[in-house]
Amino acid sequence: MGKSLENFTPVSALSGGALIGLSVSLLLLFNGRMAGISGIMNGMFSAPKKEEIWRGLFLMGLILGAFIFQLLTNNSLQLRLGYPILLIILGGFLVGFGTRMGNGCTSGHGICGIATFSLRSIAATITFMLSGMITVFILKHLLGVA
Amino acid sequence: MIINLIALLAGIIFGLGLALSQMIDPNKVLNFLDVTGDWDPSLAFVMIGALAVTILSFHFILKRSAPLLDSGFHVTKQVIINRPLLLGAGLFGIGWGMTGYCPGPAVASLGLFSVEGIVMVIAIYAGFFSQRWIANK
Numbered sequence: 001m002g003k004s005l006e007n008f009t010p011v012s013a014l015s016g017g018a019l020i021g022l023s024v025s026l027l028l029l030f031n032g033r034m035a036g037i038s039g040i041m042n043g044m045f046s047a048p049k050k051e052e053i054w055r056g057l058f059l060m061g062l063i064l065g066a067f068i069f070q071l072l073t074n075n076s077l078q079l080r081l082g083y084p085i086l087l088i089i090l091g092g093f094l095v096g097f098g099t100r101m102g103n104g105c106t107s108g109h110g111i112c113g114i115a116t117f118s119l120r121s122i123a124a125t126i127t128f129m130l131s132g133m134i135t136v137f138i139l140k141h142l143l144g145v146a
Numbered sequence: 147m148i149i150n151l152i153a154l155l156a157g158i159i160f161g162l163g164l165a166l167s168q169m170i171d172p173n174k175v176l177n178f179l180d181v182t183g184d185w186d187p188s189l190a191f192v193m194i195g196a197l198a199v200t201i202l203s204f205h206f207i208l209k210r211s212a213p214l215l216d217s218g219f220h221v222t223k224q225v226i227i228n229r230p231l232l233l234g235a236g237l238f239g240i241g242w243g244m245t246g247y248c249p250g251p252a253v254a255s256l257g258l259f260s261v262e263g264i265v266m267v268i269a270i271y272a273g274f275f276s277q278r279w280i281a282n283k
Binding site: 128 | 171201240253268269
């Protein structure tokens, strides 16, 4: 318990969340788009050509944003080392498959959808939160992996 | 043109938000999902921060007849809670719990030159294409 309280970072979490909210609001106000990341990623290779440019730029911005933060704060973010790569491959596949099947991820359903009080998005968010928690419980506490 | 610049700017702000909130750190995410273990509730505050802004701003933005740079809003009006929605969200949650990455942080972690992030993004696309292939059969 002590460890998690030491790592509890509500202020940076709230302000980071507010920045994400600002980003999503900008994209809706100016471009009329909901910033669901899985949808934007998927559209990179399925949308018409002129639709691909803003998507590519948004994703490039995402990468740049993380890079700039790392520059400004002098490598405050540590990369995880030694995590089983098989879990990443399998889990990544499920993230891709599931977000397309369910039409959204943490940003699309969890933020944009809930912000419009969509019951569909609220149901999706509760579902992926629960299945994520159950998965961590099984992997960590029952199987002892990762 | 301006549409593209807004998209780039929105992406940068989103990436900064993911980094500042530490949502980009997969261990931080897994500690948030680990409710029966050494639970770190921080990431709930990311959602609270994001929703505090969006619930208010969306309320006003969606009252407009159109966004500033387009003729209409590209907002899907799907309302049905069906099997694909719940099954898809369930599978996504399993992948999220296995890796600690949802799509945004997976892409943003490329800015940290994370090998794990590269593998994650490729695997996500493999999932996208497989889902589309199965759905089109």
